[in-house]
Amino acid sequence: VPQFQQKPQLNRGMVTMGLLLIVWGLFKKAVIASELATAFVDPVFDAPMMHGRIDLILAAYGYAVQIYCDFSAYSDMAIGVAALLGYRFPRNFDRPYRAASLQEFWRRWHISLSRWLRDYLYIDALGGNRGGKTRVYRNLMITMLLGGLWHGAAWTFVIWGGLHGAALCIERWWSRSALTKAWVLPHWAKVVLTFHVVVLGWIFFRAASFGDAIAYLGGIFAPAPAQ
Amino acid sequence: MTVTPLVVALIAFGLAIHALPWDAMQRTAQRLRTLPAPAFALGLAVMLVVDAMRYEGVAPFIYFRF
Numbered sequence: 001v002p003q004f005q006q007k008p009q010l011n012r013g014m015v016t017m018g019l020l021l022i023v024w025g026l027f028k029k030a031v032i033a034s035e036l037a038t039a040f041v042d043p044v045f046d047a048p049m050m051h052g053r054i055d056l057i058l059a060a061y062g063y064a065v066q067i068y069c070d071f072s073a074y075s076d077m078a079i080g081v082a083a084l085l086g087y088r089f090p091r092n093f094d095r096p097y098r099a100a101s102l103q104e105f106w107r108r109w110h111i112s113l114s115r116w117l118r119d120y121l122y123i124d125a126l127g128g129n130r131g132g133k134t135r136v137y138r139n140l141m142i143t144m145l146l147g148g149l150w151h152g153a154a155w156t157f158v159i160w161g162g163l164h165g166a167a168l169c170i171e172r173w174w175s176r177s178a179l180t181k182a183w184v185l186p187h188w189a190k191v192v193l194t195f196h197v198v199v200l201g202w203i204f205f206r207a208a209s210f211g212d213a214i215a216y217l218g219g220i221f222a223p224a225p226a227q
Numbered sequence: 228m229t230v231t232p233l234v235v236a237l238i239a240f241g242l243a244i245h246a247l248p249w250d251a252m253q254r255t256a257q258r259l260r261t262l263p264a265p266a267f268a269l270g271l272a273v274m275l276v277v278d279a280m281r282y283e284g285v286a287p288f289i290y291f292r293f
Contacts, residue, residue, distance in 0.1 A: 013256065023274050039237075058238065065242060065245070066289075070289045071289060094249065095246055
């Protein structure tokens with residue numbers, strides 16, 4: 001890291017930015033993420049079969065907000081502490097739920113890990129976009145599956161990574177197919193679609209087990225029992 | 228159904244603050260920087276008091292698990 005070769009430059013601007021990021025992170029973590037988790041998301045994910053469809057849908061959205069507020073708070077506070085020590089760290093999140101594609105989502109979410117996976121795994125180790133279509137799709141799948149396994153040795157993380165990998169492959173195929181010109185989605189629709197694919201992935205990511213994730217999705221998508 | 232108006236408000240508010248650009252943080256820091264030192268210190272003191280009063284049962288960061 002080049003900054004470590006020099007004496008840290010601390011000024012009032014960096015102190016102010018550092019304090020602001022720490023307080024903002026504290027707010028996102030302690031007020032939004034924590035309250036959402038304890039009041040709603042955790043009870044629903046812990047017993048998905050005990051809750052109705054509306055609860056399940058809202059808890060999935062709630063977890064999307066919770067994990068963003070939790071993890072971006074963690075990153076903001078780390079960047080803030082670094083600023084108080086005189087170091088400038090890049091931001092780690094850039095409004096990820098405004099992404100209009102999965103590829104864009106991964107340029108906006110956990111930017112440090114995404115770049116590491118892209119540069120060292122996808123490009124350096126696997127060859128990136130070099131080679132034929134099949135090889136590129138294989139590289140995308142391997143990168144995302146390993147990205148999932150990086151979070152823990154559980155089927156839920158493998159499915160989460162696989163879902164993102166498959167979605168990235170479909171997106172890549174779609175963007176290069178003739179259908180793209182025939183059927184153009186408006187930007188807002190792409191954002192909504194991307195957000196819901198991400199939320200679907202979060203259900204597997206958050207569920208205690210693969211069985212719980214399936215029960216959760218069953219509760220959302222299964223037809224309501226006849227009265 | 229266990230969802231409450233507070234939960235819905237938190238989800239909506241969380242999505243709204245998510246949309247704040249990084250520039251907004253930099254502009255706020257710029258404004259705070261121009262505050263006189265006593266006002267800045269008072270603001271900090273208020274934040275520390277709020278922090279001391281917050282709910283004690285805050286769970287560890289999600290990423291501590293990984």
